[in-house]
Structure formats: structure tokens, C-alpha cells
Amino acid sequence: MVTVGSAALTTSKPLWLLAELTYRCPLQCPYCSNPLEIAKYKDELDTEQWISVLRQARKMGAAQLGFSGGEPLLRQDLEVLIAEARRLGYYSNLITSGVGMDEARVAAFKEAGLDHIQISFQASDEELNNYLGGTDSFRHKYEMARVVKKHDYPMVLNIVIHRQNIDQIEDIIKMTIDLKADYVELASTQYYGWSKLNEAGLLPTREQLARAERVAHDYQDRMKGKMKIIYVVPDYYETRPKACMNGWGSIFLTIAPDGSALPCHAARQLPGFTFPNVKHMSVEDIWQTSDAFNRFRGDDWMKEPCRSCVDKGKDFGGCRCQAFMLTGDATNADPVCAKSAHHAALVAEVNRITAVSLETVKTQPLVFRNMRNSRELAP
Amino acid sequence: MSESAISLTNIPRISPMFRFQWEEAQACHVLLYPEGMVKLSGSAGEILQLVNGKSTVGEIIAALKEKFPGAPLDNDVLNFLEAAYGHGWLRSVDD
Numbered sequence: 143m144v145t146v147g148s149a150a151l152t153t154s155k156p157l158w159l160l161a162e163l164t165y166r167c168p169l170q171c172p173y174c175s176n177p178l179e180i181a182k183y184k185d186e187l188d189t190e191q192w193i194s195v196l197r198q199a200r201k202m203g204a205a206q207l208g209f210s211g212g213e214p215l216l217r218q219d220l221e222v223l224i225a226e227a228r229r230l231g232y233y234s235n236l237i238t239s240g241v242g243m244d245e246a247r248v249a250a251f252k253e254a255g256l257d258h259i260q261i262s263f264q265a266s267d268e269e270l271n272n273y274l275g276g277t278d279s280f281r282h283k284y285e286m287a288r289v290v291k292k293h294d295y296p297m298v299l300n301i302v303i304h305r306q307n308i309d310q311i312e313d314i315i316k317m318t319i320d321l322k323a324d325y326v327e328l329a330s331t332q333y334y335g336w337s338k339l340n341e342a343g344l345l346p347t348r349e350q351l352a353r354a355e356r357v358a359h360d361y362q363d364r365m366k367g368k369m370k371i372i373y374v375v376p377d378y379y380e381t382r383p384k385a386c387m388n389g390w391g392s393i394f395l396t397i398a399p400d401g402s403a404l405p406c407h408a409a410r411q412l413p414g415f416t417f418p419n420v421k422h423m424s425v426e427d428i429w430q431t432s433d434a435f436n437r438f439r440g441d442d443w444m445k446e447p448c449r450s451c452v453d454k455g456k457d458f459g460g461c462r463c464q465a466f467m468l469t470g471d472a473t474n475a476d477p478v479c480a481k482s483a484h485h486a487a488l489v490a491e492v493n494r495i496t497a498v499s500l501e502t503v504k505t506q507p508l509v510f511r512n513m514r515n516s517r518e519l520a521p
Numbered sequence: 522m523s524e525s526a527i528s529l530t531n532i533p534r535i536s537p538m539f540r541f542q543w544e545e546a547q548a549c550h551v552l553l554y555p556e557g558m559v560k561l562s563g564s565a566g567e568i569l570q571l572v573n574g575k576s577t578v579g580e581i582i583a584a585l586k587e588k589f590p591g592a593p594l595d596n597d598v599l600n601f602l603e604a605a606y607g608h609g610w611l612r613s614v615d616d
């Protein structure tokens with residue numbers, strides 16, 4: 143990805159398709175990246191509609207496909223969708239909590255042509271894992287990770303890292319080694335939706351981070367060639383933003399359970415948008431012509447300091463959702479950037495949150511991601 | 522697999538961590554893996570197409586010579602295969 147600017151746009155392809163099959167989930171992670179409105183998504187696409195989406199996107203060049211959610215295992219037609227994905231030539235990934243999985247299904251997925259499986263853990267000890275997930279799921283996850291390797295899948299283990307589990311990072315990595323993961327994603331919480339609500343309970347301190355980063359790098363070296371550890375730093379502590387989604391409408395296409403098409407799975411919260419739906423529009427039209435996908439393509443929409451910045455082709459001005467959440471205007475520079483006029487306010491807020499001691503943080507309740515809370519928070 | 526030169530009797534296969542296929546939209550062969558894709562050059566694609574878990578390196582070179590007569594490709598193929606092993610794209614059948 144080097145080019146930005148309107149001229150390059152017509153050639154961009156939705157290389158990555160994220161199929162959020164359902165927002166139903168047996169877990170209740172307080173950092174879930176799903177929207178607060180999960181309870182409103184009752185009208186899920188049916189099997190035929192999903193198959194049509196898979197075909198259309200593949201025709202446009204999509205190669206990577208993630209079956210995600212919520213918990214995709216709750217879809218009874220998952221095997222059918224996997225088989226179709228394989229037939230179309232996708233490289234498909236099941237992104238799951240492992241809850242609802244059993245060995246027969248893992249074998250059936252393999253038979254259908256699933257390429258790899260990503261299991262999330264909440265922590266490396268049972269008690270914290272089960273607390274954070276809001277269910278007794280730890281042992282089952284552990285067992286399922288073993289089954290996934292037994293069936294010869296490349297396995298990704300994903301652990302969302304935050305204030306309440308970051309000090310266990312070494313145990314977490316040891317657990318992933320024990321489970322023979324091929325890839326490990328230690329993903330710092332990104333603050334959207336549910337995690338934004340729980341920010342005060344989740345944002346790690348600078349000291350915690352520095353320590354965790356040392357441990358992660360140490361294991362990256364030790365495991366070289368055997369296991370790939372991807373450590374995603376929390377961008378609130380950075381001075382340059384991430385190149386969010388590799389640029390808006392550049393390679394990512396998310397389809398929500400109801401068929402809404404989003405350039406990023408967090409984009410739903412942006413005001414003034416009508417997200418197109420695959421029930422009414424072709425994927426091609428959505429990608430090429432919809433206002434939602436064109437709004438932040440290229441750099442015409444940028445304001446200062448991004449407009450005249452040498453790095454605008456590198457980070458595309460950062461994350462639009464973060465710009466909106468923290469400044470109230472999605473066309474501003476992402477305030478993670480030190481050049482943003484809002485950067486100082488973000489730093490002050492981070493300092494205010496992390497000045498509270500871990501002991502105090504632990505006594506404060508987290509808002510769990512479930513349908514009841516969703517109905518209350520987003521009526 | 523030793524780090525150094527590859528023997529002509531070695532039999533490579535595509536690692537189960539990768540999938541090798543032709544991508545129409547990219548107009549090239551690619552290797553797909555969890556959350557990524559390597560686009561291959563024309564010659565890399567030609568070589569990997571012949572990797573089937575049965576043919577030896579010697580047979581792969583012979584097949585390429587037949588397809589591209591006169592091309593001095595022994596070293597290029599060996600170097601590429603060595604790099605491909607290094608990236609983890611290939612494994613020996615007896616590994």
C-alpha cells in the first residue's frame with residue numbers, strides 16, 4: 143500500500159472480507175469490538191444471502207475470508223458456508239471463542255475446507271479468563287485448541303491485552319507455547335464500543351506496557367521460526383496513528399450480520415452515514431459507488447494538519463472512528479498523532495485514567511457485553 | 522532440512538501452513554497464510570507449481586528445463602527453493 147489519492151481508487155480491491163455471521167455470543171467480553179447495538183441485529187442474512195456475498199466479493203478479488211461474529215459457531219449453516227468458500231478459492235479463517243465447538247465439528251470444518259482457526263482466550267488463568275468472558279469457558283477453550291492442532295490446522299491464538307491481564311503476559315505466552323500455536327496475537331484493546339465504556343477498567347499504565355513489551359519481544363526472539371508473536375501496541379500511547387484498515391475502502395470489507403457493509407467493523411458509530419446493505423445493492427456497487435465507502439478514500443477529505451503532512455500516504459490520517467470519538471469530527475486527524483490539536487487532551491485523559499491504582503480499578507464493575515446491557519445502553 | 526545447499530534428491534511439499542494457488546485478480550500465483558498473502562513472481566510460480574510432494578528437486582529442475590529449453594536455471598531454482606524453505610513455505614516430505 144503506497145498510493146493514496148483519488149486516482150488509485152478504482153483499482154482498489156476488497157482483498158479481505160470479514161463476514162460477521164451473527165452478533166449472538168455465549169461470551170460477554172467487556173472489550174468486545176461489536177457495536178453497543180448488538181441486540182438490534184435480529185434480522186441475520188440467510189445462507190443463500192451469505193453465499194451470494196461470498197461469490198460477489200470473490201469475483202472482485204477477495205482472497206482472505208474471516209468468519210466472525212459474535213460467535214460464528216452459533217450459525218448452523220457454517221459448514222455450508224465454509225464449503226462454498228473453499229469451492230470459490232478463499233483462504234478461510236474461523237474466528238471463534240471455542241465455545242460451542244467439539245471435535246466432530248472441527249473435523250467437519252476440515253472436511254469442508256476450512257484453512258485455519260483463530261481461538262480467543264481472555265487470560266491464562268481459569269478464574270480471570272472466566273470472569274472476563276462472563277462464562278466458564280477456559281477448560282473447554284484449552285481442550286479445543288488441542289483438537290485444532292490435532293487436526294493439523296494452522297492455529298492463531300488471540301488474547302486481548304488490557305490492564306487486568308497484562309501483568310500475566312509471560313504466563314499467557316507460555317500457555318500459547320504449550321498449546322503449540324503457530325501465530326499468537328497479543329492485541330492491545332482498541333477503545334470502541336464496549337471497550338470504550340470500560341476504558342477506565344482496561345487501559346494499562348505506561349509502566350505495565352513497557353514491561354509487557356519487553357517480555358513480548360524477548361519471546362519473539364526466542365520463538366523465531368517456531369511461533370510468530372504479533373504484539374499490537376495500544377495506540378493511545380503512540381505519537382503517530384496506525385494506518386487504520388490500510389486506508390478507508392482500500393482492502394477491507396466487513397459485512398455485518400444484517401447485511402450492512404462497513405469499511406471497518408467499528409464504522410457503524412460514525413454519524414451522518416447510511417451504510418449500504420447487500421440486500422439492496424451489489425457488493426461491486428457498494429465498493430465502487432457508495433458514499434460510505436468513498437467518503438474517506440484518498441485524501442481530499444483531509445483537513446490540517448493531515449492535508450499538508452508528508453506522512454498522509456503512510457497512515458491516512460489514522461482512524462476515523464477514533465477521530466470522531468475523541469474530537470467529535472471524523473475528518474480530523476486521529477488525536478493519537480502528536481500533530482493533532484487534540485493530542486494533549488488525549489494524553490491528559492490517559493494520565494487521569496491510569497493514575498487510579500490497579501486495586502481500585504479491580505473493585506469497579508465492568509459493563510459486560512450482553513443483550514440485556516445492549517438493550518439498556520442502546521434502546 | 523539443513524540450512525545449506527539443497528540436495529537434488531530432496532522432495533519438497535508445500536507446508537500445511539500455506540496454500541498455493543493462482544489468483545485471477547492478482548494475475549499471479551500466491552501463497553495464502555493466516556492473515557496474509559505472498560504474491561509470487563512468474564518464475565517462482567512456475568517452480569512451486571511443480572512442487573507436489575512426489576517430485577525430487579532434480580526432477581523439478583528437469584521439468585523446468587523441458588519447459589524453458591536453453592535457460593540456465595539450475596542455480597536460480599536451487600536458490601529459490603532454499604529461500605522458500607527459509608520462509609517456511611516448503612517442507613521436506615520426510616520432515
Ligand code: SF4
Pocket residue numbers: 167168169170171173174175176211212213239262511
Ligand atoms: S469479544 Fe467476546 S463477547 Fe465479543 S464476540 Fe468475541 S467472544 Fe463474543
Ligand code: SF4
Pocket residue numbers: 382383447448449451452453454455457458459460475476479480481482
Ligand atoms: S498529521 Fe495526519 S497524516 Fe500526518 S502523521 Fe498525523 S495523522 Fe498522519
